[in-house]
Amino acid sequence: MKILIANLICLLLVVKPSLQLLETQADVLFILDTSGSIGKANFTIMKNTAANIAGQFKISKKDTQVGVDVFSTGFRTEIKLKSLNLIQLLRYFIKRIPYGSGGTKTYLALDHARESSFTKKNGDRPGIQNIALVMTDGGSDNQQRTCIAARRLRNEGEGCMIISIPIGKINEKELECIEDDISLRFAAPNFAALRKRPFRKSIAQKILTVSRPGRG
Numbered sequence: 250m251k252i253l254i255a256n257l258i259c260l261l262l263v264v265k266p267s268l269q270l271l272e273t274q275a276d277v278l279f280i281l282d283t284s285g286s287i288g289k290a291n292f293t294i295m296k297n298t299a300a301n302i303a304g305q306f307k308i309s310k311k312d313t314q315v316g317v318d319v320f321s322t323g324f325r326t327e328i329k330l331k332s333l334n335l336i337q338l339l340r341y342f343i344k345r346i347p348y349g350s351g352g353t354k355t356y357l358a359l360d361h362a363r364e365s366s367f368t369k370k371n372g373d374r375p376g377i378q379n380i381a382l383v384m385t386d387g388g389s390d391n392q393q394r395t396c397i398a399a400r401r402l403r404n405e406g407e408g409c410m411i412i413s414i415p416i417g418k419i420n421e422k423e424l425e426c427i428e429d430d431i432s433l434r435f436a437a438p439n440f441a442a443l444r445k446r447p448f449r450k451s452i453a454q455k456i457l458t459v460s461r462p463g464r465g
């Protein structure tokens with residue numbers, strides 16, 4: 250615990266916020282695939298990408314909130330929308346998310362997002378755009394269930410914009426039913442491509458645009 254606190258204090262002192270933070274109101278949930286095909290090193294790239302995108306925004310209870318869920322054969326909330334409103338802590342805890350293994354039950358994560366992560370209890374703010382970023386390296390193990398779960402997440406309750414970030418091989422049919430619109434797809438040919446700054450910036454810009462309809 251002492252070491253953890255010392256680490257956190259260092260982080261707060263050392264990590265300066267970027268000069269120009271993006272300001273908007275959005276509830277942003279990263280849904281990360283930790284299935285066996287990804288491998289630990291690639292999962293680290295995935296987490297760093299999520300942390301980087303989050304770090305481009307002004308994070309607070311009044312601005313952008315960020316949460317993280319993970320899935321493979323099961324699913325789990327790692328960071329609730331309401332939990333961390335300090336970017337340094339958010340980055341720190343995103344990077345500590347453990348790697349899993351197992352299958353790709355994307356639909357369980359999409360259902361969990363709708364039923365739990367995007368609920369008021371866990372920090373969802375009514376009237377503020379919900380955005381889920383789904384990062385996975387392949388198709389789910391049940392396309393039909395994934396399509397149904399994605400449609401429900403997009404349309405039920407307050408609704409949610411789903412941005413897909415497929416890495417590597419593309420499962421076109423499944424992506425089409427996850428997305429509202431192909432402009433919400435950011436395909437990376439491989440994990441190395443996730444590290445590119447323009448790629449990360451373009452995703453952040455998209456979040457900005459869809460969270461401020463009419464102004465983007």
Ligand SMILES: *[C@@H]1O[C@H](CO)[C@@H](O)[C@H](O)[C@H]1NC(C)=O
Nearest residue numbers: 287288289290291439440441
């Ligand atoms: C990481 O992903 C790349 C493709 O983007 C793949 O070639 C490599 O084998 C993966 N690494 C591991 C450890 O699975």
